[in-house]
C-alpha cells in the first residue's frame with residue numbers, strides 16, 4: 001500500500017462529500033496505482049475533464065501515483 | 081455601418097459612411113488598418129496626430145452570445161507600438177446596436193477644457209463641454225453622467241490618471257450595473273484619451289439600428305448552435321461562473337509559473353489564501369455574488385461582486401490578473417487588500433496589472449517591504465493625487481525601475497508581463513516577446529495547452545508554433561468582439577463551425593476555417609508593419625535579460641527560446 005494526499009480544486013471539491021480544502025484527502029492505494037485509478041476512487045467523472053499535477057508537472061492518466069506525494073486535481077482553465 | 085469622426089482641434093463631429101475597404105472588418109483588425117492608414121507611425125502618442133479608435137467587434141450588436149467587447153486602439157504611449165486593448169461591459173454592444181463601426185477621436189484642443197461625447201439613441205453624436213468633471217474619479221464621473229443623460233447609457237471614461245497623461249492609464253467601461261469596473265487597461269490608452277481632452281463617451285443603450293445581416297435566419301441558427309457549444313464546455317459551464325478567472329491561481333501555482341515577489345519565485349507562499357476557491361468561499365460567506373453578468377449578452381458570467389466583512393460592495397470583478405499583480409507580485413496575501421487596490425485602480429483609471437507590477441518593482445528595490453498592504457494602498461493613492469512619486473508609479477514598471485535604478489523589471493516593450501512566468505511557461509515567453517502589443521495576457525496565452533498536458537511548458541519544443549497559432553486566433557477573436565473566455569469553445573468542432581457560420585451569415589460571405597487563419601495573420605502583419613514604421617525591429621522582440629539569467633524556482637529554469645526561433649514566430 002502507498003499513501004498519497006489529494007487536493008481538489010474548482011468544482012471538483014463538490015465531488016467528495018465534506019471535503020476539507022485545508023487538509024485535502026489522504027488516500028491509501030495499492031502500490032503501482034495509476035492517476036486514473038485515483039480519479040476513479042474519488043468518483044471524479046471524465047465529463048469534468050480533470051487534470052492532475054504533482055510537484056509542478058502535469059501527470060498522465062497512466063502515470064503512477066507518487067508515494068507520499070501530493071496530487072492537485074483541477075478542471076481545465078484558459079487565460080483571460 | 082458608419083464611422084463617427086470627432087475632431088478635437090475644431091470640435092467638429094461628423095458621421096461618415098464606412099469606406100469599402102473597411103467593410104467586413106471590426107475590432108482589432110479594423111483598428112490595425114485604420115491606424116496604419118491614418119496615424120504617422122513616428123508621431124507623439126500624446127500629440128494631435130495620434131488617433132484613438134473605439135470599435136466594436138464584427139459581430140458586436142448581433143445576437144451572438146459573448147460578443148460585446150469594445151476594442152480600443154491607438155499608438156500606445158506606454159509601448160510606442162500599435163495598441164489594441166479591449167473591455168467588456170455594455171458599450172460594445174450599444175455601439176453595435178447603433179450600427180457604429182468605429183468612433184475615431186483625432187486632433188487635440190488647446191487649453192485645458194474637458195469634453196464628453198454623447199451619442200443618442202438614433203446614433204447622433206454631440207460634443208459637450210464637461211470641464212466640471214475635471215479630476216473626478218471614474219465611479220463619480222459615471223454617476224454624474226448618468227444623472228445628466230439618463231440611466232439607459234453605456235459609458236467609457238477616464239479618471240485622473242488619464243487626464244494627467246500617465247502611461248499606464250486605463251479607459252474604464254461600465255458593466256451591466258453601470259459601474260466603471262471593466263477596463264481597457266493596457267497600453268496607456270487612457271492617457272491618449274486624456275490628451276484628446278475627452279473625459280467620456282456616453283452611448284445610448286436603446287439603439288435598434290444594427291447593421292443588417294445578410295442572412296438573418298442562418299444567423300439565428302448559428303447563434304443558437306454557438307450558445308449551445310458554450311453551455312456544453314466545462315470551462316465556461318462549471319469553472320467560470322463559480323470562480324471566474326481567479327480559478328487560475330491554483331493551477332498556475334501548481335505548475336510553478338505564478339510570478340511572485342516581483343518574479344523571483346514561481347509559487348506564492350500564501351496562494352491558497354488568495355485562490356479563486358478561497359475568494360468564492362469568502363464572497364459566499366459574506367453575502368456577495370460569486371457570479372453575475374458583467375457584460376451584455378454574456379451567458380458565461382465570470383464576474384463576481386467582492387464585498388467586505390459587512391457585505392458592502394468593494395469591487396467587481398476581482399480577477400486573476402489583478403489578484404496576481406496586486407497579490408502575488410507584491411507579496412500581499414489578503415484578498416481584502418487586493419480587492420481594495422483593484423477598486424482604487426478602477427476609480428483612478430489606471431491599469432491594475434502595470435500598477436501592481438510597478439508597486440512590486442518598487443518593493444523589490446527596497447522602497448517598502450513585500451507584503452505591506454497599507455504601503456501598497458498608499459502608493460496607489462499617490463497616483464490619484466498626482467504627487468511626483470504617484471506620477472512615476474502611474475507611468476508603469478519601467479519608469480519606476482529607472483527611478484530606483486533597479487534591474488528586475490518584468491516588461492516587454494515597456495508593458496508588464498501578465499501572471500504567467502515566461503521561465504516556467506516557455507511559450508508565453510514567445511508571446512510576450514513577439515506580440516506587436518508588448519507583453520500581454522490575452523495575445524496568445526498557452527496556459528490551456530499546459531494544464532491539459534498537450535504541451536510541456538518547460539521544453540522549447542513546440543512553443544513557437546503554439547504561440548504563433550494562439551496569437552493568430554486571438555487576433556481573430558479580438559476582431560469579432562468575442563470574449564476571450566468564450567474562445568476555448570472555438571477548439572471544439574461544433575463551436576468553431578457555428579462561429580464561422582455566424583460570420584458568413586452576417587457578411588454573406590463564404591469564409592472557411594483557413595480564411596480565419598488568413599485574417600489573423602493579416603492583422604498581425606498589419607500591426608507589425610506599423611511597428612516597423614515606428615522604428616521597431618526584431619531586436620525589440622526580446623525579454624529583459626533577467627529572464628534569461630535568473631532561474632525561477634521551483635523549476636529553476638530560464639527562458640530558453642533562441643533569438644532565431646523568436647524571430648520566426650510571426651514571420652509570415
Ligand code: SF4
Pocket residue numbers: 146168169320372373374375378379380381382383563564565566
Ligand atoms: S465571461 Fe466575463 S468577461 Fe466574458 S463576457 Fe462574460 S462577464 Fe464579460
